[in-house]
Every structure is written in C-alpha cells, then in structure tokens.
Amino acid sequence: MSILTERRSIRKYDPTIKISKDEMIQILKLATRAPSSTNMQPWRFFIVESLAAKDKLKTVLYGNLTQLETSSAMICVFADLKKHLLAEKILNQAYEANLMDLETKTRRLNHMMNNVGSQPLDFIEKWGLVDGGLVSLQLMLAAKEFGYDTCPIGGFNRDKLAEALEIDSERYKPVMIISIGKRAEEGSRTLRLDPTDVATWL
Ligand SMILES: Cc1cc2nc3c(=O)[nH]c(=O)nc-3n(C[C@H](O)[C@H](O)[C@H](O)COP(=O)(O)O)c2cc1C
Numbered sequence: 001m002s003i004l005t006e007r008r009s010i011r012k013y014d015p016t017i018k019i020s021k022d023e024m025i026q027i028l029k030l031a032t033r034a035p036s037s038t039n040m041q042p043w044r045f046f047i048v049e050s051l052a053a054k055d056k057l058k059t060v061l062y063g064n065l066t067q068l069e070t071s072s073a074m075i076c077v078f079a080d081l082k083k084h085l086l087a088e089k090i091l092n093q094a095y096e097a098n099l100m101d102l103e104t105k106t107r108r109l110n111h112m113m114n115n116v117g118s119q120p121l122d123f124i125e126k127w128g129l130v131d132g133g134l135v136s137l138q139l140m141l142a143a144k145e146f147g148y149d150t151c152p153i154g155g156f157n158r159d160k161l162a163e164a165l166e167i168d169s170e171r172y173k174p175v176m177i178i179s180i181g182k183r184a185e186e187g188s189r190t191l192r193l194d195p196t197d198v199a200t201w202l
Pocket of ligand 1: 007008009010011064151152153154155156176187188190
C-alpha cells in the first residue's frame, strides 16, 4: 500500500516522542520539493514545539487540543506576501548550478522585483494559498515517509494566528496548521466520493 492511501488524519500522538530539528529539516526538505508558481516557494513554516509557543497557539485554536497537547510539533504553514525578497537567492541557486544562464536570471529577477513585488496583495495571497496547499499535502506525505503522522488543521482564528505567534501579520498569511508526531491511535477511516461524482469530461 502506498503512503497516498495510508495517510489519514491522526489527532492523538505519543507525547514522549519529539522530532529533532535535524529530522524536521529532512522532512521539510522532502516537502518543499512541491511545485510552486514560478518556483518562488512562498511557503514559510513556523514550528511550534515548546510549551511556551504551544500556549500562545492555544489562544487562537478552535478545539484541536488533543493535537496541540500530544503532538511533537504544530507546524504553522504561512504564505509570505514578500516572497520576492528571496527571488535573488532562488535564481542564483539555479544560475550557480548551471540550470539557468545569466541573461535569464537577470530577466526573471527584474520581473520578480519590478512586477511581482508590486502586485496587489490579495493576488499574491491567493497564489500563496495555492502553493501553500500543495506543500502542506507534500509535508503530510513526507512525514509518513519518516514514520510520523499528521492532521491538517483549519480550526483556528485566521485573523489572529500571526499575532499570537508574534510574527508579522501583514506579511505572513496562514495556510493551515499541521500537527505532527508518532501516532497513538489508528485514526478514523474515511470514505471518498467516486471520481465520477466529482469529475466532468468535456
Ligand atoms: C483544510 C483542512 C482543514 C482541516 N481542519 C481540521 C481541524 O480543524 N480539525 C481536525 O481534527 N481535522 C481537520 N481536518 C481534517 C479533515 O477532517 C480530514 O482530512 C478529512 O475528514 C478526511 O480524513 P483523512 O484526512 O483521515 O483522510 C482538516 C482538513 C483540511 C484539508
């Protein structure tokens, strides 16, 4: 069976298991292979693992306390409205690895800084949410590769999350929270509609 069919939302974890920073970085490395618009990778992860940080997060959660209290971490996935600030780094990486010539790098960087940097914020946020959704699923599947389970969480006050974590709420817009840890329950089996219920051939 593949991790695609094995993944299910797990809400209760073994609270004694902590995921080390090194391992979390490996999980994120796999997750961030996800595609993103013009490869600008606008996702940002705030990894809430200390008790103090979890207490701050608790103030904006609607329910979802079992995940908060038993998980190794609650990964808050945000879209960065200032994604263009990392454009130069991203394009330099490609240029230095001989994946892009200098002319292309310069053209794309100018485009990012001049055009994308001045796009309406709701447009940037919309694409950030699309890219953030893709990386979130890939993160949940990457976690399974490493023997962990997850639960996507939308039950929180979207307008107050950044403030609760004391990060810039104008710059970072929440995508979702993902609890992660070693499972302590089987999780509920869920069903899906048949593809013919949700697909239309034109
Ligand atoms: C965007 C999103 C928000 C969700 N929010 C919550 C949540 O706040 N609490 C929770 O327990 N599960 C939450 N879920 C999990 C869904 O209930 C779950 O994915 C769905 O029932 C299918 O079950 P499965 O993930 O086990 O396949 C959320 C899922 C998504 C994709």
